Amino acid sequence: MKYLSTPAGTTRIGLAYGPGIPEFVEAHPGLVDYIEIPFEQLRHSPLLRSLQESVPLVLHCASMSVAGFVPPADATIDAIALEAERMRTPWIGEHLAFVAADPLALPGVAPGSPTTLTYTVCPQLSEETVQQVVDNVALLQSRCTTPLILENPPQYFTVPGSTMTMVDFVNAVLSRCQVGLLLDLSHFLIAMLNTGADAHQEVTRLPLERVREIHISGLNTQSGIAWDDHATPAPAPVFELLELVLAHSRPLALTMEYNWSPNFPASILHAHITRVRHLLGTA
């Protein structure tokens, strides 16, 4: 089995798991340091664990509902912790978001089961949510020995009751939790575009010294909203943000999330890896 080492001062380059990615990694020995794989995918297809015979894996997760008020099942937390230990992942990357919520019931009507989604949702950006994240992280850290890092979510609209900007929310969480930051630059740009904020100015307000991992992917604008898009290459503004961040911080890992389409051009994948290595000074 291959395991990822993450020495300080070095940035490992990885790809998010998706169709064609293992084949690309195999065809380009030495180009990619690891594959980032979702816990949910491994749970569904345990045979994917065998990928680690040829390439280190890093665990990503969308099941902890860190910013939610309905906790995941104990069995889910145990399974995540076990997977992380088995994989020897340097950390578990989880979204600063929620996947489950209380059932919606009219006054006087008995509520049903919680609403559970298959994807993460940007929470209300408020003190109430920050405190919930702090409580949730404390609980998760008592159950998992593997370090947790939190990923900023894409914000497509202002969640009702929000009292903070995305940056203020992330700062508040990190100031009260012992976790690293998984800075998704595409999510960040999306949030800035959709809220009319200045991305270059705001990114430097983040605690960049806490960044352990960076994500980059594409985005596209439709109906006046910028959306996450892992089927298209990261645009120039994402790379501009990356340069800005790298001027302040040296993450331990950088993952490219080009995992929605088997047709994603290998030439672009190769070019972006080369471009990132150049920016990191490791070309």
Added chain:
Amino acid sequence: MSARHVHAVMAAGLANPHLIERWQQEPTLLREYGLSPADIDLPALWKFAGLAVKVRHNGLRGDLPWTFRLLNVLGLEADIFASYGSFLAKTGTSLGNSSEARAHDLCAFLEGWLDGENPGHCLLWDLIRHELALMQLCKTSTPDPFLQTLAPLDQGSPCAATVPRICGTIVLHAMRCDPQTVIAALRHVSPPLHTLPREPVHLCYWRQASTSDIQILHVDELGFYLLSCSDGSVSAADLSRRLVGGRRVAPNLLNGLAQLREAGILSFHNKAKKTAR
């Protein structure tokens, strides 16, 4: 406004996008949950639900690459997948278990959703049917039930008693624009879709029984008709009667059948010589 309650409302809407549509149409429904439509960007929430539906169709990108490219270029992804999400929720329909099922279900939804007067929608309708036909033929095996029951091939010229049948498997589509020119345009960074010639074409997607190759044939309206009816049970006389009436078989119909046999897509049998099994 409690975060816990806001999350509950958002999650309920995302799990059932049709509910979001109802909140937009009847704001009192939302007010019953303590929120007014002014508090929340319902159109954006609805489209976010659509993004999740789109992601669940990523498995189709390998088979429908140009359809997804065109959706992106036309800026229709958010609207279409949000509408599709609402449709699925409203009808209680689950997504299909296979790529083929999901592709067919999406295509069936689009048939009702797309506006036949909108040029971009027309391109999309043509392109998804084009890629779906290729997908279907790639994944099909070609059982040949008629080979067992029909008389030996008739090598002579077609006559009234000739029963034409397809050699292999075909899919027929009448398009408003040649999808292959649309694909060529989509290879550009900025696809020149507005310059594409809008000329109706009749296409026959053909996979021969003996090969996995798929040919795309441009046929005329008569050829399209003959291929669409050549199911191994209808004689040339019947085909002619349905098309032009009368008892005499139209000469151009016989000529058309002969050409299609020459191309290898039809074989001729004689209904009268059919052997019982």
